[in-house]
Amino acid sequence: xxxxxxxxxxxxxxxxxxVAALLRYFRDLDRAEEAFQDACLRALKAWPKNGPPRxxxxxxxxxxxxxxxxxxxxxxxxQPLPDERVLSDLEDAEEEMAGRLDDSDYRDxxxxxxxxxxxxxxxxxxxxxxALRIVSGLSVKQIARAFLVGESAMEQRxxxxxxxxxxxxxxxxxxxxxxxxxxxxxxxxxxYLVFNEGYSASGxxxxxxxxxxxxxxxxxxxxxxxxxxxxxIMGLTALMLLQHARAAARFDTDGTxxxxxxxDRSLWNQKMIAEGLxxxxxxxxxGRAGTYQIQAAIAALHAxxxxxxxxxxxxxxxLYGALERLQPSPVITLNRAVAVSKARGPEEALAxxxxxxxxxSGYFHFFGVKGGLLMQLGRCAEAREAFDRAIALxxxxxxxxxxxxxxxxxESEAASPSxxxxxx
Amino acid sequence: xxxxxxxxxxxxxxxxWSKEEDEACMARLMTVQERLHKExxxxxxxRLLPTTAATTLRKGKDEPLVLDGPFAETKEQLLxxxxxDCASLDExxxxxxxxxxxxxxPGSYEIRPVGTFVPWTLPA
Numbered sequence: 001x002x003x004x005x006x007x008x009x010x011x012x013x014x015x016x017x018x019v020a021a022l023l024r025y026f027r028d029l030d031r032a033e034e035a036f037q038d039a040c041l042r043a044l045k046a047w048p049k050n051g052p053p054r055x056x057x058x059x060x061x062x063x064x065x066x067x068x069x070x071x072x073x074x075x076x077x078x079q080p081l082p083d084e085r086v087l088s089d090l091e092d093a094e095e096e097m098a099g100r101l102d103d104s105d106y107r108d109x110x111x112x113x114x115x116x117x118x119x120x121x122x123x124x125x126x127x128x129x130x131a132l133r134i135v136s137g138l139s140v141k142q143i144a145r146a147f148l149v150g151e152s153a154m155e156q157r158x159x160x161x162x163x164x165x166x167x168x169x170x171x172x173x174x175x176x177x178x179x180x181x182x183x184x185x186x187x188x189x190x191x192y193l194v195f196n197e198g199y200s201a202s203g204x205x206x207x208x209x210x211x212x213x214x215x216x217x218x219x220x221x222x223x224x225x226x227x228x229x230x231x232x233i234m235g236l237t238a239l240m241l242l243q244h245a246r247a248a249a250r251f252d253t254d255g256t257x258x259x260x261x262x263x264d265r266s267l268w269n270q271k272m273i274a275e276g277l278x279x280x281x282x283x284x285x286x287g288r289a290g291t292y293q294i295q296a297a298i299a300a301l302h303a304x305x306x307x308x309x310x311x312x313x314x315x316x317x318x319l320y321g322a323l324e325r326l327q328p329s330p331v332i333t334l335n336r337a338v339a340v341s342k343a344r345g346p347e348e349a350l351a352x353x354x355x356x357x358x359x360x361s362g363y364f365h366f367f368g369v370k371g372g373l374l375m376q377l378g379r380c381a382e383a384r385e386a387f388d389r390a391i392a393l394x395x396x397x398x399x400x401x402x403x404x405x406x407x408x409x410x411e412s413e414a415a416s417p418s419x420x421x422x423x424x
Numbered sequence: 425x426x427x428x429x430x431x432x433x434x435x436x437x438x439x440x441w442s443k444e445e446d447e448a449c450m451a452r453l454m455t456v457q458e459r460l461h462k463e464x465x466x467x468x469x470x471r472l473l474p475t476t477a478a479t480t481l482r483k484g485k486d487e488p489l490v491l492d493g494p495f496a497e498t499k500e501q502l503l504x505x506x507x508x509d510c511a512s513l514d515e516x517x518x519x520x521x522x523x524x525x526x527x528x529x530p531g532s533y534e535i536r537p538v539g540t541f542v543p544w545t546l547p548a
Contacts, residue, residue, distance in 0.1 A: 006437070013436035218440060224476045228493035237476065271539055278477040278537040281513040282492065285479075 003048050010056050011040050015137045016222055018060040020109035025065055027172060029116070029134060029162060038071075039064035107226045108174055114219070115183045116170050118190040126161040128194050128212075133158050136215050146197070146209050184227060188236050188292065191219050195240050206251055213244045234283035235293030241276035242299035245269040256398045261308040273303045294323045313342035330359040334369055346376040364393040368403060380410055426467070426546070430502065435474050461544050469542040470507060478536045479513060481520045488524050490517060495534035503531075507538065 015036065022032035039060040053059040117131040129147065132138045138146075144154035175183060198212030220237040227233055249267035252258055280296045298319050305311040320336035334353055341349035350373045353366070360366035371386035387407050394400035441449070460466035475494035482489045506523075510516040513535065520533040 009437045009440060010434065013434065013440060214440075218436075221439065221474065221476050222436075225493075228476075229491075234476075234492075274537060274539055275473050275477055278473055278513070282477065282479055285490070285513065 004044075007044060007047050007052070010052065011043060011060075012137055014057045014060055016110055016113065016135050016219075017057045017106050018064060019134065019137075020106065020113035021061045022064050022068070023113055023116075023170070024109050024172070026068065027170060029165065029170075031068060033134065034071075035064035035068035036060070038067040042067065108180075110222065110226060111175070111180065111183050111187065112171065114187040114190065114223070116165055118186045119165055119168055121164055121168060122161055124193055126157060126164075127190050128197055129154065129158055130161045130165075131190060131194060131219070132212075132215065135219065138211075138215070142211070146212050148205060148208070184223075184230065184233070187223065188220075188233060191216050191223070192236060192240070192292075194219070195244075199243060206255060210247065213240065213247070216240055217244060229286075231283040231286040231288050232290040232292050234279045235290060235296045238276040238279035238283065239292050239296035239299055241272045241279070242296060242303050245272035245276065245303065256401065259402075260302060265306065268303070276300065277303065289322060289326070291323060291327050294319050294326070298323075311342070313339050317343050330356045331363070331365075334360065334363075334366060337373075338369060341373055341376070346373040349373050350377065362393060364390055364395060364399060367393060368399075371403070371406060375406065375410060380414060384410055428505075439474060457542065457544065464547045466544040467546045468507065468544055470538045471540045473537040473539045475536070478534055479517070481517060481524065481533045481535065483524045483530050483532065488521055494536070495532050497532065500531065507541070 018039065019032050019036050022035045023029060026032050026035065042063050043056075043060060047053070113135055114131065117134060118127050122130065125147070129143055132143050132146075133140065140155050140158065141151050143158075144151045147154060149157075195213055195216035198209040198214075198216065201209035217237065217240050220233065220240060224230070224233045224237050245268050246260075246263060248269065249263040249265065250258055276296065277300055280293065280300050283293050283296070298316055301312050301316050301319075317336060317339040320332060320339055324332050324336060333356055337349040337352045340352055350370070353370060353373070356366065367386045367390035371383045371390060374380075374383035374386060384407065387403050387410070390403045391400050391407075394403065438446075457466060457469060478494040480491045480493060480495050482491055506519075508516060508519050510519070516535045520535055523533060524531075
């Protein structure tokens, strides 16, 4: 790895902490970003010559702040100041900064920076775009590509989001414990949005959107390093790692989604799984279950199963039960029904999802699951009806193709009834 | 004399490597390991998971305290390490507690999951 590669990686990894601290000084997002850019330019000149500083983050904050102050002075006096004045006494200053800034300072700074991006006035897509631009430092072009929109449209979206935040005002008071935990929850939700933006993509889009998953995991690790004892942040990080570990196995060569039970498990990323399992283990010790932890625990049970038939469905059923109690939702009950069908049979599962019909009458997966259960029970005509509804509601051609496969199987079984094996 | 070589770097930077960059680096390190192994000079090698996966057991006046995160004090120095095989973090913590009991002095034990382990062995 060349010096320049190392420097550019160090700059991008320092970015969230530096921009967060500069935002505290300047209380202005644009100024903080400009100051960071300025500091990076100086780093690119100074670091190859003098070697990287002991604490790159402190160096960048100090230099960025001075460069911005210099800028203000310069425009005030209409005369340039020598650049060297900013750089000459760097050594002492760096030490001073490093001494003063420890993780507890960074904590609230970073939380503020992330929290600014999840302002309730901003729609989810703007929150994500803003976080990727400001916190992660992705270029507008990269973000536009991930969202499959034009660069100028994305530029506008980000500008509008920034203007809205500027009008709303950034909260600069140090948060109290309740406020801090509320901010943390909002930020966790935003990070999971970033992840899902990448994870839910399929087909040709998937490859372009994978960086969003990586970025979300990076942000979660950053948050976890600052809030080390928050089980839900451990759970969120674990959940994303365990889901993303399956990335290489989730699509076939045509970009069609491969269901969990049909995936080639040797393609799962064991390193990510190991990290996810370690984190969920850590989180569970706190005995404060939350929705991310439970979802991660479910993902962990899938990750632990060497073959689909080794999956501990009874345990997954229990975990979905716990999730339902924390966050009642028909979609969660539907997921639970899948586990119930494996653990206790399709009849019980069908009884569980029937009451959901009014709420999920427009939901593709409801009819997909229902059709599957009816098919297992040998109720072919009803199964066909459910699958037809599912196809009508499919969001992607891959979803429709998957259901059509079931329909084809029903047809062939109808043609030779002796192979049909009703299980009830 | 046997030496332990401890590796320090910025885990943010290393963690942001692409799969290809990471594999290329591991392949280069493996070349070095294989040569040292042939020369009979290499013991076990471990790559640890990120510090976010770490838990620390700190010995106090009363019961040892379990803290989330890596060992962060600068007043104490690394004196040694164990590699243990456990079914869960709780088992690893139990072993660390046993060590604190056997060892009369103060100190902390950072428990960090091992990502990859290469069981090279030194000749007896």
